[in-house]
Amino acid sequence: MAVPIGAFLNPSFLDWDGRVSAVLFCIGCPFRCPFCHNARLVLGGARPRSFNRILSSLRKTTGFLDGLVLSGGEPAMHSSLPETIRTLREETGLPVKLDTNGLYPEMLAALLEEKLIDAVAMDVKGPMESYSLLAGVRVDTNRIRRSMDLLTRSGAEVLFRTTYVPDLMTERDLLEMRLMMQDRGRWVVQLFRPGVTLAKELRQGRKPDPDRLRALLPGVEIRGRE
């Protein structure tokens, strides 16, 4: 059985740098990040879409696409992810990128070993000591570190990304993270957007100041709507 897909976007110009992609958003996530914008996927309110219909849509548009993105929610929590990606690759011949929160190093290792994924974007929520606060649940950060180490050594196209939420993090946290992320490859800081977040308190939360972040973190890519 395929991973439950709660939303499907085709095409997307934003989800894989430099590529036109189709994005499959998986239902379910073990985290409850207060700043998350995907409540329907995370809390299970999204209705599963027909995988066969998604495949049929992909077959018609494969010629216009450069890749597929498995996003969420958290795709790697589903044991059927390898089989789902195998099917997608067989049907489309397209490379695959995985978006993950890094909680499943065993799944990442298996996907990399079988060469089922070509690129990975991993969210690194913040400094390890703040992880459970930022993920909204208790997190075994050894698992996060294992995923980061695995990806750093993998040779795949890897992007680490952190959403800066001024109401939950300090600038000192970002400086600590810059040290943690050095020598790990590409790390980008995303600007938090208030709006329909999981935690009601953040819906009117403070927005980051991009100019201040650029001055604080020279050389680090700052992303997001300003």
Ligand code: SF4
């Ligand atoms: S932001 Fe957090 S809760 Fe939302 S999908 Fe990502 S890991 Fe899950």
